[in-house]
Amino acid sequence: MNNQDLFKMALGNLLRRKTRTLLTILGVVIGTSSIVVMLSLGIAMDYSFKEQLSRMGSLNLIDVNNYGFYGEGMAPGGGKELKLDDNAVNSIRQIPGVQGVMPIKTAYVRIVAGKMVGNLPVTGIQPELMEVFDFKVETGRLLMESDKDAIVFGKQTAMNFYNPRLRNPQFGPMGPEPPKVDLIGNKLTLTTSLDYGERRMAGAERNPDQKPPKLYKVKGVGILQESQNEQDYNAYMHMDTLKKIIEESERTESGEAQRRRGNRQDDQYERVSVKVKDINQVEAVQEQIKAMGFQAFSLTDMLKSMKETSRKMQAILGGIGAVSLFVAAIGITNTMVMSIYERTREIGVMKVLGADLTDIRKLFLLEAGMIGFGGGLLGLLLSYLISLGLNKIGGGFLGGMGGSTGISVIPIQLSMAALAxxxxxxxISGFSPARRAMNLSSLEAIRSE
Structure with a gap:
């Protein structure tokens, strides 16, 4: 018999006993949909983890700190402490896979815009790195290499401004209304004196040892798009300009302030941000930075632990669904065994007429496979309906906890794998009944009623 004849015969045998076939297929439908829906919950959880981390920052970024770390063989009091300086930046830049290295130095300053004043952190940055590190402007432009007195503001920095001349200011970080300040149109003044422009208490005198704060004329050239991370609350200016401001400010400090500052080394950076070309290289680059003696952290550290949690959840949920499919497999085996008992005489006739044993085996395996394929296909359709319901109805109850992808995600790879x-x-369930049909004696099969 050719394959077409076997297919027609198998289909006819299944349709001959419609009720039993449908019940067996129903078991496969329930088992397949259980596995697919359970795994879809775990996959959606994995997508949600990545989405949450992406809001916190890029997965391609590594933050480098020293925090008192020492190189191999070095210890406090017995060796030289590592410096996060230009030499360290150049060394990190040479690591394969690194796209950009951004040293960071920050100063807390006061900026005056018309009648409004605000205290905010200003971070020094190399202008050519802003595009590499995905800085995007909402208004104005990014810094250029020629900008020595220009500032780019984060989206939320305007919230730090208020009018110090008002008796009861309604603005500022604690005010009920957003401050009305134009950081691009106004002429700006920057100073490291955080009380500049404030009303002086009656009778208060300036410390004679403290020099008047130096004022710097600066201009706002851009406001960044909202990023929901630290960029929103920082202002950025050319690194060389910020270093100059910090140095000049320290020269005007009083003796007491200089003693409090101690032996801080101004050639070091507070931290360094490293951009890696490929997310798959982040872990390797991070390990090389740690081998240099520095502390390195990236969001992939959190992602790794989240993925482990997601895999465990998928294993548990998939195991629960697999139980249903295992029960369905027993049902398929039972159906095929009952079919052999009912068709014993038919099998004997086929053998007497010269049917090959392989054809008989193919016939029963084809019937079992058709039950599995049909049940799997219907189970997939049911899975998509359940997933749609979970995302539409369940997502509303969970308040969007599943993220933009929903609480159930069925990728095409999962669908194809489930069907296969x-x-x-x-x-597999039909293999044992098929062997049994092959081993039946032709004469005994024909004599059976």
């Missing part, structure tokens, strides 16, 4: 798996389960 259910078909394979059907074929």
């Amino acid at each position: 798996f259910s078909t394979m389960v059907g074929i």
Whole structure:
């Protein structure tokens, strides 16, 4: 018999006993949909983790700190402490896979814009790195190499401004209304004196040892798009300009302030941000930075632990669904065994007429496979309906906890794997009954009633 004849015969045998076939297929439908829906919950959880981390920052970034770390063989009091300086930046830049290295130095300053004043952190940056590190402007432009007195503001920095001349200011970080300040149109003044422009208390005198604060004329050239991370609350200016401001400010400090500052080394950076070309290289680059003696942290550290949690959840949920499919496999085996008992005489006639044993085996395996494939296909359709319901109805109850992807995600790879798996389960379930049909004696089969 050719394959077409076998297919027609198998389909006819299944349709001959519609009720039993439908009930067996129903078991496969429930088992397949259980596995797919359970795994879809774990996959959606994995997507949600990545989405949450992406809001915190880029997964391609590594933050480098020293925090008192020492190189190999070096210890406090017995060796030289590592410096996060230009030499360290150049060394990190040479690591394969690194796209950009951004040293960071920050000063807390006061900026005056018309009648409004605000205290905010200003971070020094190399202008050519802003595009590399995905800085995007909402208004104005990014810094250029020629900008020595220009500032780019984060989206939320305007909230730090208020009018110190008002008796009861309604603005500022604690005010009920957003401050009305134009950081691009106004002429700006920057100073490291955080009380500049404030009303002086009656009778208060200036410390004679303290020199008047130096004022710097600066201009706002851009406001960044909202990023929901630290960029929103920082202002950025050319690194060389900020270093100059810090040095001049320290020269005007009183003796007491200089003693409090101690032996801080101004050639060091507070931290360094490293951009890696490929997310798959982040872990390798991070390990090389740690081998240099520095502390390195990236969001992939959190992602790794989240993925482990997601895999465990998928294993548990998939195992629960697999129980249903295992029960369905037993149902397929039972159906095929009952079919052999009912068709014993038919099998004997086929053998007497010269049917090959392989044809008989193919016939029963084909019937079992068709049950698995049909049940898997219907199970997939049911899975998509359940997933749609979970995302539409369940997502509302959870308040969007599943993220933009929903609480259930069924990728095409999962669908294809589930269909292939259910078909394979059907074929495996029919293997033992097929062997039994092959081993039947022709004469005994014909004599059976």
